[in-house]
Amino acid sequence: MSSNNETLHAWAGVANGKPLVQMDLPLKKWDENSVEIRVTHCGICGSDDHMLSESWGPTHYPICVGHEIVGEVTKVGANVTNLKVGDRAGIGAQSGSCHECKNCLEGNENICHNMVLTYGSQWPCGTWTSGGYADKWRGDYRFAFKVPDNLSSQIAATFFCAGITTYAPLRRTEVGKGSIVGVMGIGGLGHYGVLWAKAMGAKVVGMSHNDKKHDVALELGCDDYINTSNPQDMARYKNTLTHILCTGTSPDFQWAPYFALLVVNGNFINVSAPSWNFPELNPMLLLKNQIFIHGSAIGSPEEIEEMLAFAEKNNVKPWIDVYPMKDVNKVLDDFRAGKPRFRYVLEN
Numbered sequence: 001m002s003s004n005n006e007t008l009h010a011w012a013g014v015a016n017g018k019p020l021v022q023m024d025l026p027l028k029k030w031d032e033n034s035v036e037i038r039v040t041h042c043g044i045c046g047s048d049d050h051m052l053s054e055s056w057g058p059t060h061y062p063i064c065v066g067h068e069i070v071g072e073v074t075k076v077g078a079n080v081t082n083l084k085v086g087d088r089a090g091i092g093a094q095s096g097s098c099h100e101c102k103n104c105l106e107g108n109e110n111i112c113h114n115m116v117l118t119y120g121s122q123w124p125c126g127t128w129t130s131g132g133y134a135d136k137w138r139g140d141y142r143f144a145f146k147v148p149d150n151l152s153s154q155i156a157a158t159f160f161c162a163g164i165t166t167y168a169p170l171r172r173t174e175v176g177k178g179s180i181v182g183v184m185g186i187g188g189l190g191h192y193g194v195l196w197a198k199a200m201g202a203k204v205v206g207m208s209h210n211d212k213k214h215d216v217a218l219e220l221g222c223d224d225y226i227n228t229s230n231p232q233d234m235a236r237y238k239n240t241l242t243h244i245l246c247t248g249t250s251p252d253f254q255w256a257p258y259f260a261l262l263v264v265n266g267n268f269i270n271v272s273a274p275s276w277n278f279p280e281l282n283p284m285l286l287l288k289n290q291i292f293i294h295g296s297a298i299g300s301p302e303e304i305e306e307m308l309a310f311a312e313k314n315n316v317k318p319w320i321d322v323y324p325m326k327d328v329n330k331v332l333d334d335f336r337a338g339k340p341r342f343r344y345v346l347e348n
């Protein structure tokens with residue numbers, strides 16, 4: 001447990017390649033917009049690993065990652081309207097925003113110009129943000145969401161990053177009956193992509209970089225499966241997909257074989273955030289295929305509320321395995337080895 005009221009007790013990364021260790025870190029300065037929770041669950045996202053291993057650039061250590069957080073509300077500031085002590089709250093990859101920039105004012109807080117990410121960012125008070133591999137989280141109530149009563153906390157946690165990151169762009173690009181959606185990379189994000197697209201009425205094709213997930217992808221609900229390393233398998237879907245949701249690529253990814261699968265005016269939606277750049281894009285490829293390329297980052301508070309209601313109505317539930325928080329280092333090793341089917345959740 002935390003040693004005092006202004007600290008949290010974290011499993012923190014201290015250097016690239018080193019196991020996480022337990023230590024106290026400061027909470028943000030309390031204000032009347034603050035909510036504090038006792039963390040009960042936190043999912044493991046690919047972004048946690050990127051930050052711990054500095055694959056996006058230098059990380060400010062020590063860092064407490066984890067942004068699929070659920071817990072019990074223990075304290076609320078006077079301005080908090082959506083939560084009370086004893087409620088269950090969920091928090092995703094964003095813990096605050098400026099509420100003043102154009103994006104915030106237009107309801108796109110998820111791409112705020114002064115974003116406060118749940119870890120690896122600084123609060124206006126200067127404190128570095130800390131995520132859910134910990135006993136407590138403290139942040140802004142506008143990024144803490146009431147967990148619906150019909151969702152257990154362990155099931156709810158992963159909606160707040162993997163869930164919303166895939167739900168938002170599929171809705172924005174109007175996936176529905178008649179859509180044929182290829183989901184590239186069937187991991188934490190990708191498996192949600194499959195579940196959402198099916199619930200929206202689409203036909204779904206799982207696209208994985210080898211044959212290993214064939215059976216489990218069909219069990220998950222995919223109507224068909226493509227091994228993207230096999231050109232003959234890819235050829236079966238030439239000019240067929242209305243959408244590709246890209247959640248993972250290899251470093252030698254090329255645009256052309258994927259554009260070839262899309263229908264005219266098809267959508268290539270990237271949500272993956274690899275440590276490498278995508279290759280140069282020949283403009284003729286875009287012209288000749290008449291393609292829309294989209295990018296998407298998590299989702300706005302409004303989209304998160306909409307997603308929770310959609311999940312409840314359509315009974316969308318992630319596939320998770322739950323492990324004790326104290327085993328986090330072993331669980332992270334398994335995550336890095338690509339073992340989850342399809343998301344790991346840590347439990348305090």
Ligand SMILES: NC(=O)c1ccc[n+]([C@@H]2O[C@H](COP(=O)([O-])OP(=O)(O)OC[C@H]3O[C@@H](n4cnc5c(N)ncnc54)[C@H](OP(=O)(O)O)[C@@H]3O)[C@@H](O)[C@H]2O)c1
Nearest residue numbers: 046047185186187188189208209248249250272273297298
């Ligand atoms: N846009 C956002 O706001 C946002 C939010 C959260 C996460 N992300 C990013 O999204 C990405 C996925 O996160 P995640 O949590 O879903 O990770 P994950 O569970 O590890 O899934 C990544 C998937 O990438 C595929 N992959 C792995 N190695 C590959 C290779 N050599 N070649 C081709 N595909 C390979 C795998 O799918 P197959 O084995 O099926 O090929 C794997 O399941 C990460 O980069 C993460 O940082 C972005």
Ligand SMILES: [Zn+2]
Nearest residue numbers: 045047093161
């Ligand atoms: Zn994430």
Ligand SMILES: [Zn+2]
Nearest residue numbers: 098101104112
């Ligand atoms: Zn803003």
